[in-house]
Amino acid sequence: MSSTVKTRERTVSPSRRLRALSREQLPNRQVAGRSLLYAILIVLAAIYIAPFLIQVATSFKTDGDAASNPMSLLPQTWSTAAYERLFLNSDFPVWFQNSAIVTVFVTLGRVFFNSLAGYALARLHFRGRNVIFALLIAVMSVPGVVLLIPKFLVINQLGIYDTYVAMIVPLLTDAAGVFIMKNFFESIPASVEEQARIDGAGTFRVFWSIVLPMARPALVTIIILSFQGSWNELSHFIVATQSPELTTLTKGVASLASGQLSQGTQYPLKLAAAAIMTIPVAVMFFIFQKRIMNTTDGAVKE
Template sequence: MSVTIGIRRSRRAADRWLLTVAALVVTALVLLPIVIIAATAFKPAAEINAYPPTLLAAEWTLDNFARIFRDLPFGRLFVNSFVFAGGVTLCALLFDSLAAYALARIDFAGSRLLLIVIVASLMIPFQATLIPVYQLVAQFGWVNTFAGMIIPRAADAFGIFFLRQFFVSLPRDLDNAARIDGAGEFRIFRSIVLPNAVPALLTLGIFTFVNNWNDLLWPLVMTTAPEMGTITSGLTLLTGPSGIIPYGTMMAGSLIAVLPLAVIFLIMQRRFIESVATTGLK
């Protein structure tokens, strides 16, 4: 018996050791691009173009950060990214939650067909609808405006489906009790469903903000004026006429662009992890 227990303990220790090694390897692979970006941002141009390449800088410099603020309206681009990503996130949470509530908590004719259409729209790539959407936005005169960047993304099929699945899991007894007390649908939505859906809303909000903050194609298409671009689209302006890319300056801009997302995650990591776990349980 003691031999069997010892073998089991040895296997458990070996499993823990293997899992630890695997976690460290995966973490190193995930962090390696960020380390390369950070190291390149502090390298002079001569060292970046040297062969063979080196990971860490032999001579540290801040010229790349100074140049990005000199060559681009980087402060304006930074603010534009917050307005764009934040505006899309707020609108998406509002409209997605309203549509999801109707599909999950209100019985009406055609609701199942409407849900199928929404889910099917997830199969259509964004690039296939890019030109028609751009033409429509251009007809409204919204090119180079925040309205043109935000409104076409004010609702998202994935967000509707995601919140709908969460709303379905909430007990309907809460709705029925509120209706008996005379509450209408908007009162039930605002006072009962939304407070119980905070984990799902937080999860969707973080994913929506990050995806739009990092998006390149949509801001690049919708903005032709440099002062209306975002960080991601503004970095493309650094490429010279001969196709020469200042990698150090571009890495400096990328590093600055990553910092707000890292700060937001560090501040909200506990709530975010709890929300993902709770959403999974639901």
């Protein structure tokens, strides 16, 4: 295309009008390309968003409406029956509470232990540091699903099966988080903490009141990852607990999906439960949107 423009310019170069014409054609082509780009993106975005819109819409439908109009985004009659049933007549509030408890403790614990270990590995010079680091890398490569039976065995052996301890403590193991913190601490200059050390502050003091406040960006990454990870965790709770009082949202909603609590399909109920369980991570996502979009690369860097 550009070559034809050139030849035209060369052959009729004295004519200014033609040259102006060819200059106008170029933007036209760009406009067409741009419209195509937008068209493709809008179609793709619609495909990605539509399922969630259908989910929310269906949760406000009656069972019959949901079955006969699965695609419509507006319920024929608005019904909050699914939500009433969930909150007033089921264990759903208990599930929500358990998920919240676990998520809060796991997130706090990971923030503390990850940064502690990450700081030591990045900054403190001690014998065995390299061995610990090598072990950390080795441990990171163990796929989670392989650990289902092993985790049950150790939880059972320790006598903590079916307790909050069994739900929370094993989830504190987070080699990837230590790795992220270590990388971050290595990237900030050591001069500040050295100044404090000369002033006589102890190692923990330096860590707690000087280094940790500086590490806020990395801590936010850890918070996001552990919040999302523990809120969405399913398999660990399957092997760590059995009693209904300790059921989390993921486990509870999974049991809903396979037909407990409901006769027939009851899609509005299931989709309402799924929608509510998505809200906390969605809120988290929108609060930290800027950071998530910028930090994932740092977080998963090889």
